Structure formats: C-alpha cells, structure tokens
Amino acid sequence: MNNQLQNDLKAELEEMQGKNLLWNPRTLEGPSGARTMIEGREMVVLCSNNYLGLSNSRILKKAAIDAIKKYGAGSGSVRPIAGTMDLHIKLEETIAKFKGTEDAIYYNSGFTANSGAIPALVREGDIIISDELNHGSIIDGVRLTKGERTIYKHKDMGELEARLKEAKTKNPKRVLVITDGVFSMDGDIAPLDRIVELAEQYGACTYVDDAHGDGVLGENGRGITNHFKLEGRVDMDMGTFSKGFGTMGGYIAGTSTLKKYLLNKSRTWLLTGSHPPATVAASIASLELLDRSDKLVKKLWRNTKSFKKRLKELGFDTGASETPIIPIMTYDEEKAAQMSRRLFEEGVYALPIVFPMVAKGKARIRTMMSADHSREDLDFAIEKIEKIGKELSLVK
Ligand SMILES: Cc1ncc(COP(=O)(O)O)c(C=O)c1O
Structure with a gap:
C-alpha cells in the first residue's frame, strides 16, 4: 500500500480511537x-x-433450501439483463399484496432502495423536505440528487407546514416530503397521518421509510401505512427485509407506473447483481407467514x-x-x-x-x-x- 496513504489512514483511525468512535463489532x-x-x-x-425472530425460522430456512435446489446459489446477473427470475417477480407481487399497493420493486437492500430511488425521483428544480432525524441512507440518497434540500425539526408539523409554504413560493415542479416511519434511535413513530394531510394540502408527494415498522406496526406487521390506515395515500412506501422480515433486501411499494419508472431510472437497481434465490424465496415465505398469522x-x-x-x-x-x-x-x-x-x-x-x-x-x-x-x-x-x-x- 502507498506509504502516505497507510500513514494517513492510521492517523485518522488513532484520532477516532481517541474520541471513542471506533467500531469493533x-x-x-x-x-x-x-x-x-x-x-x-x-x-x-x-x-x-x-x-420477530424470523431470520432463524424453520419455514424460511426450508424455503431458502428448496430455492437453492431448484434455482442454484446465485442469480447470475443484474436484474435488467438476466437476473430476474420468476421468484423475484413473485416476491414483488407478494410485497404489493402485503402492503396493499398496486405493485412493488425489490432492491438489494433498504440502503440501496433509498440511495437509488430518491435521486431517481428528485430532479433539478425539485424540493425535498426531510425530518432532521431521518436515517443515513435517506441522507445519502438526498445528497445524490440535484434538487434543493430542506430539513424540518424532528416531527414538528408546524415547521413542516412552514417549509411546504416556503417551497410553494418557489414554484417547484415537484416537492417530496421524506420521513422515517419509526425512528431508529428513539423508537418513536412519525405522525404520518398529519404528514400525509399536509402534503396533500400543499400538493407535495410523500416517501416513508418503514424499516422499523415492517413486521412491527399495523395488522400482521403490515407497517406504518396500515397502522394509520393510509393505504393509497403514501406515494412511496419503502421498507426492508433485513429487520422484522428476517432476511435481506429493500423495496418500494406504490403504483405500477412508479415501479416501471424506478426500474428504468435507479442506478442501484440497474447496476448491481440481483439477490440470490435463497434470500428471495425466504422473503416470500416471511410475508406469507405473516399474512397467515399475527x-x-x-x-x-x-x-x-x-x-x-x-x-x-x-x-x-x-x-x-x-x-x-x-x-x-x-x-x-x-x-x-x-x-x-x-x-x-x-x-x-x-x-x-x-x-x-x-x-x-x-x-x-x-x-x-x-x-x-x-x-x-x-x-x-x-x-x-x-x-x-x-x-x-x-x-x-
Ligand atoms: C430507517 C432505516 N432505513 C434503512 C435502513 C437500511 O436497510 P438495509 O439494512 O436493508 O440496508 C436501515 C437499517 O439500518 C434503517 O434503520
């Protein structure tokens, strides 16, 4: 390794160590x-x-093993070329059914769903309004856009309304309000009902990250949209399989037009190998299990x-x-x-x-x-x- 680089990295690590900021998993x-x-x-x-303890569920493990036997260990390609198997499509249909939307798109992780979909949806001249405590994957997604970004104080609906009013005066093409559903550090719930009402009032779109609401909130763990009875009113219902659902992968549920748009425009969907059959089959089994029993x-x-x-x-x-x-x-x-x-x-x-x-x-x-x-x-x-x-x- 280049000596200068090696020394610089060591110095930075020592500084982090001094501040107790080093991860040691x-x-x-x-x-x-x-x-x-x-x-x-x-x-x-x-x-x-x-x-839900699903990562070690007998039912999910069996689904994964059966899928390996039928489809193999890997998917062989990116989704748009030869990496879409009937299993991936079945999973997307199962997500849509579980979340009560027309369709859904499955990404490799929640992180890549946020960091791919947000820049695809927000163009130059658009405005994003984001809760100050949103997850890092949203922050990175927002950083990749060419739109204008504003932040509102955590769950402060007065401030969100002020930002929406301000945005309107700039006459943008699109305004997107983004929030975590459940905030990962404090475990509090976003007032999504109020957020959706305000967004509708000001003609803005809504994007919720339900990573910690999946499998937790709503009937049978259907998530925050179901918890607040907002089906059909949240434009982008994003979530992950890596937590409550026990496997891996992110998704965005919404209309079929949204899916078609995102699969043509998100680089984190287009340019990465797709999930292996075992994960996809276990993810389907996870949602089917929750659908059957709460x-x-x-x-x-x-x-x-x-x-x-x-x-x-x-x-x-x-x-x-x-x-x-x-x-x-x-x-x-x-x-x-x-x-x-x-x-x-x-x-x-x-x-x-x-x-x-x-x-x-x-x-x-x-x-x-x-x-x-x-x-x-x-x-x-x-x-x-x-x-x-x-x-x-x-x-x-
Ligand atoms: C709120 C939130 N969004 C997104 C993610 C990323 O999800 P994934 O683990 O599927 O990449 C996480 C995980 O830490 C999260 O807490």
Missing part, C-alpha cells in the same frame, strides 16, 4: 436470535433488529410492553419510545459505554449509542425487543440491567 458464533454465542459464552441479545407480532408487543413497564417501574428513563426500540437513557456518554461493557460481562449484549449517532448529552443503551425473547430471557436481562443501573447510580 462482536462476532456471533451462532444464529441471530434472542440468545446466541459470543466469545464462547451464551448471551441474551438486546441489540438485534430481528424483531402470533409473532402479538408476542413482540407483549414483550415490548412488559419490558418497558418493568424498566419504568425500576426508575429507568426510556425516552420517547413507542415501539420495540427501547432506549435506556444515560445521557452521559461514558456511563453508556460503561453500562454496555458491564452488561456484556454479565451475559447481556446491548450497545451504547453516543454522539455522533445521537446528539451530545443524549447517550443511551438501545435495547430492542424480539418475539423470540422468552420470559426467562427478559427476566435475566432486567435483573442485570437493574444491578448495573444501581452500580452506575442510574436508579436507586
């Missing part, structure tokens, strides 16, 4: 689930987005309610959480890091979230519930959280 030695092996020890996992979604919410209640009774501050994403606020950055370290020693895997992922002084341990957690798992986690919370004087 732990390695799972088994499947993602409520419990897994890390460093040879069994841990209760509180930091996975596997909300058992897992109900279990997820029972776990969420009881865990949050117990944390609150112990005196912990769970911030703005309204979903299975439950922060334990420490505010202090060092306390968050210490709490995560101590929890790990005691057999609980939960990560600290600190600046720059959240604002300075808003540090927390972010816990996430799963339908896979048993009563014993959560009793164990609560016992350890209480013990360490007392050690760190977070509770009495």
Whole structure:
C-alpha cells in the first residue's frame, strides 16, 4: 500500500480511537436470535433488529433450501439483463399484496432502495423536505440528487407546514416530503397521518421509510401505512427485509407506473447483481407467514410492553419510545459505554449509542425487543440491567 496513504489512514483511525468512535463489532458464533454465542459464552441479545425472530425460522430456512435446489446459489446477473427470475417477480407481487399497493420493486437492500430511488425521483428544480432525524441512507440518497434540500425539526408539523409554504413560493415542479416511519434511535413513530394531510394540502408527494415498522406496526406487521390506515395515500412506501422480515433486501411499494419508472431510472437497481434465490424465496415465505398469522407480532408487543413497564417501574428513563426500540437513557456518554461493557460481562449484549449517532448529552443503551425473547430471557436481562443501573447510580 502507498506509504502516505497507510500513514494517513492510521492517523485518522488513532484520532477516532481517541474520541471513542471506533467500531469493533462482536462476532456471533451462532444464529441471530434472542440468545446466541459470543466469545464462547451464551448471551441474551438486546441489540438485534430481528424483531420477530424470523431470520432463524424453520419455514424460511426450508424455503431458502428448496430455492437453492431448484434455482442454484446465485442469480447470475443484474436484474435488467438476466437476473430476474420468476421468484423475484413473485416476491414483488407478494410485497404489493402485503402492503396493499398496486405493485412493488425489490432492491438489494433498504440502503440501496433509498440511495437509488430518491435521486431517481428528485430532479433539478425539485424540493425535498426531510425530518432532521431521518436515517443515513435517506441522507445519502438526498445528497445524490440535484434538487434543493430542506430539513424540518424532528416531527414538528408546524415547521413542516412552514417549509411546504416556503417551497410553494418557489414554484417547484415537484416537492417530496421524506420521513422515517419509526425512528431508529428513539423508537418513536412519525405522525404520518398529519404528514400525509399536509402534503396533500400543499400538493407535495410523500416517501416513508418503514424499516422499523415492517413486521412491527399495523395488522400482521403490515407497517406504518396500515397502522394509520393510509393505504393509497403514501406515494412511496419503502421498507426492508433485513429487520422484522428476517432476511435481506429493500423495496418500494406504490403504483405500477412508479415501479416501471424506478426500474428504468435507479442506478442501484440497474447496476448491481440481483439477490440470490435463497434470500428471495425466504422473503416470500416471511410475508406469507405473516399474512397467515399475527402470533409473532402479538408476542413482540407483549414483550415490548412488559419490558418497558418493568424498566419504568425500576426508575429507568426510556425516552420517547413507542415501539420495540427501547432506549435506556444515560445521557452521559461514558456511563453508556460503561453500562454496555458491564452488561456484556454479565451475559447481556446491548450497545451504547453516543454522539455522533445521537446528539451530545443524549447517550443511551438501545435495547430492542424480539418475539423470540422468552420470559426467562427478559427476566435475566432486567435483573442485570437493574444491578448495573444501581452500580452506575442510574436508579436507586
Ligand atoms: C430507517 C432505516 N432505513 C434503512 C435502513 C437500511 O436497510 P438495509 O439494512 O436493508 O440496508 C436501515 C437499517 O439500518 C434503517 O434503520
């Protein structure tokens, strides 16, 4: 490697290390689930987005194995050339049915859905209005556009309306309001009903990222649009399979014209190999399973309610959480890091979230519930959280 480059990279890494900003991911030695092996020890996992435990479902695994036997291990091409199998089409039809839209387009990930669809939809002279706490993949998608960007204060509908009014005076061709459905750091829900009303009032379009609402909100986990009964009124209903649905891949559900447009215009769809059959088949099985039964979604919410209640009774501050994403606020950055370290020693895997992922002084341990957690798992986690919370004087 070029010496100068090597030295520059080392210097930057050391600077990040000094600020405690380096990632050092732990390695799972088994499947993602409520419990897994890390460093040879069994841990209760509180930091996975596997909300329904579907990533290790017998039904999904069988669908993946059957697809490998029939279609092979890879897809062989990008989607527009020879990488579209009947399985990919079936998945898109299944997504549309599950989300209550005319059609859907499947991307390789939620990240590439946002970073490909947003620049395809927003042209020079258009305006984007985005919540300040939107996910990084939306921010990157917005950065790739030639449109004008404005940000409104988190969930502040007064400010959103002011931005919509301002946009109107500029006479743009298109205005796009973009929001996360569930915000990933705090677990609070966007007021999508109000956002859609305002957008309709000012002739703007709406784009919601339902990554953390998929499998969580609405009937049978159909997501935020179903939760607010807004079917047919959200223009771009985007989501991911990598969390509640247990597999991998992103999608945008909407009209068939939208699909046709995006598959001709999004570079992250056109220029990358398509998902292997196993993932696609498991994704279909995941939606079909949820369509048949809401058992897992109900279990997820029972776990969420009881865990949050117990944390609150112990005196912990769970911030703005309204979903299975439950922060334990420490505010202090060092306390968050210490709490995560101590929890790990005691057999609980939960990560600290600190600046720059959240604002300075808003540090927390972010816990996430799963339908896979048993009563014993959560009793164990609560016992350890209480013990360490007392050690760190977070509770009495
Ligand atoms: C709100 C949000 N949008 C998009 C993504 C990206 O999804 P994927 O994991 O499918 O790339 C994530 C994942 O971290 C997310 O939290």
